[in-house]
Amino acid sequence: xxxxxxxxxxxxxxxxxxxxxxxxxxxxxxxxxxxxxxxxxxxxxxxxxxxxxxxxxxxxxxxxxxxxxxxxxxxxxxxxxxxxxxxxxxxxxxxxxxxxxxxxxxxxxxxxxxxxxxxxxxxxxxxxxxxxxxxxxxxxxxxxxxxxxxxxxxxxxxxxxxxxxxxxxxxxxxxxxxxxxxxxxxxxxxxxxxxxxxxxxxxxxxxxxxxxxxxxxxxxxxxxxxxxxxxxxxxxxxxxxxxxxxxxxxxxxxxxxxxxxxxxxxxxxxxxxxxxxxxxxxxxxxxxxxxxxxxxxxxxxxxxxxxxxxxxxxxxxxxxxxxxxxxxxxxxxxxxxxxxxxxxxxxxxxxxxxxxxxxx
Numbered sequence: 001x002x003x004x005x006x007x008x009x010x011x012x013x014x015x016x017x018x019x020x021x022x023x024x025x026x027x028x029x030x031x032x033x034x035x036x037x038x039x040x041x042x043x044x045x046x047x048x049x050x051x052x053x054x055x056x057x058x059x060x061x062x063x064x065x066x067x068x069x070x071x072x073x074x075x076x077x078x079x080x081x082x083x084x085x086x087x088x089x090x091x092x093x094x095x096x097x098x099x100x101x102x103x104x105x106x107x108x109x110x111x112x113x114x115x116x117x118x119x120x121x122x123x124x125x126x127x128x129x130x131x132x133x134x135x136x137x138x139x140x141x142x143x144x145x146x147x148x149x150x151x152x153x154x155x156x157x158x159x160x161x162x163x164x165x166x167x168x169x170x171x172x173x174x175x176x177x178x179x180x181x182x183x184x185x186x187x188x189x190x191x192x193x194x195x196x197x198x199x200x201x202x203x204x205x206x207x208x209x210x211x212x213x214x215x216x217x218x219x220x221x222x223x224x225x226x227x228x229x230x231x232x233x234x235x236x237x238x239x240x241x242x243x244x245x246x247x248x249x250x251x252x253x254x255x256x257x258x259x260x261x262x263x264x265x266x267x268x269x270x271x272x273x274x275x276x277x278x279x280x281x282x283x284x285x286x287x288x289x290x291x292x293x294x295x296x297x298x299x300x301x302x303x304x305x306x307x308x309x310x311x312x313x314x315x316x317x318x319x320x321x322x323x324x325x326x327x328x329x330x331x332x333x334x335x336x337x338x339x340x341x342x343x344x345x346x347x348x349x350x351x352x353x354x355x356x357x358x359x360x
Contacts, residue, residue, distance in 0.1 A: 021085030021092070021131040021356070037315040037357045041069075041091070042322075042333060043084045044349030048097065053081035054349040055093065055108060057358075058333075065346050069108030078102060083138075084356050087131040088150055094138055099123030101138065103153055106358065112153050118142050128167045128210065130175070133193070137175060139165035145177055145191060161189040161198055167212035169219055172247035174199070176219045178208035188221065188245060202250055206238050211261050215288065219245040220268060222258055228276045240274060242286070256286060256293065262319075264312040264338065269296075269319060273307045281307070283321075283340070296340035304334055309354040312338075320355040322348065 039059050046053030054068035055078070070078040070093075079098035084091060090111060091104040101114040116124040125141035135156075136148040144158040145165060162179035169176055175191040179201070187201040188208055205223035212221040225238030242258040245251070258270040267285040274280060283301045285294045299319075301307065309322040317338025324331040331352035335343045 021087045021129055035359045037313050038360045039358045041084055041356045042348045042352055043081055043354045045351040045353045046080050047350055051077040051079055052350050053078050055081060056349055058346060073108040074110050083128045085129040085131055085136060086356050086358055087136060092129060092136050094126040094129060096125045096127060099125050101126055130169050132170045139168055139177060145175060147196060157196060159191055159196055159198055162187060167210045169212045169214045171214040171217055171219050174247060176245060178212055178221055180207055180209050183207045202245060202252060204243055204252055205241050213263055215263050217247050219247060220261060222261060228274045230276060260310045262310045262312040264317050269310055269312050271307050271310050298340035299336055311355040313357055322352045322354055324351040
């Protein structure tokens with residue numbers, strides 16, 4: 001009987017590595033086996049307090065989207081799902097309200113549930129993850145970044161980085177962490193990976209939030225600013241902006257207005273979607289070599305009601321745009337090829353927040 005793609009990927013771990021959560025894109029040794037994506041996990045946050053967060057798998061071979069893998073495999077709901085990291089032969093899932101980190105196999109079966117509390121028994125509320133060097137690093141609302149060893153599955157330590165840390169990435173043996181401070185922060189914290197201590201804060205625009213990735217030693221992230229809020233005088237507004245930190249110098253550069261970003265083939269794929277100005281929504285690529293912006297005019301971005309994330313499949317450039325339905329209905333994931341030609345629309349779960357690719 002033919003094995004499923006997830007089962008095949010479990011076998012492929014013997015000869016290769018999955019690194020969907022490793023945002024570094026740093027130069028690597030040539031791979032022995034060509035890596036390709038065989039499917040994608042949908043991360044559905046769920047409605048607050050409703051225990052309907054979920055993880056679905058979109059199987060490229062069959063074209064089918066699964067029901068909630070966690071519930072199917074374990075007979076119970078996961079609670080909420082904030083972020084998902086595919087690394088090695090495991091899935092790592094942060095659950096903010098539930099204050100736990102779930103370690104799962106690729107089919108969603110529980111390997112270990114890690115409750116996360118502070119020394120005073122308060123919930124840490126984990127947020128976003130990145131992985132490198134056999135460790136998964138995650139931010140938490142107690143103001144820390146923690147380090148999880150992927151072999152022992154033990155949390156090896158935490159370091160205080162600042163209030164309400166959000167997305168993070170690694171570059172040049174350092175972690176770069178967006179310090180949102182609930183919309184009032186304007187720093188990216190830097191942690192030395194060798195000593196696992198905080199070394200500095202880098203001043204950036206207001207409210208660096210949930211977008212952060214590394215390409216060629218440079219950290220790209222979005223600062224949300226004040227949004228285009230009409231209650232704020234126009235001259236005082238700070239629009240959502242893609243910024244870059246060169247990890248060699250820690251110099252900050254402003255690039256362009258953007259809300260969500262993903263990388264493919266030396267281009268940043270960007271969506272600009274400000275809550276207050278839906279008429280200004282745009283999707284485009286930014287060439288990291290030339291600085292040229294090119295509209296993906298074949299994508300009718302205005303027809304996507306609530307663009308909440310853009311993810312590009314690293315193996316073929318297919319574009320996935322997540323769109324939650326804030327009325328409480330299941331969300332959608334829109335799929336386009338790398339040129340913006342529509343391929344299909346898939347039904348996701350409640351409050352879909354992003355896509356993570358499974359590679360073989």
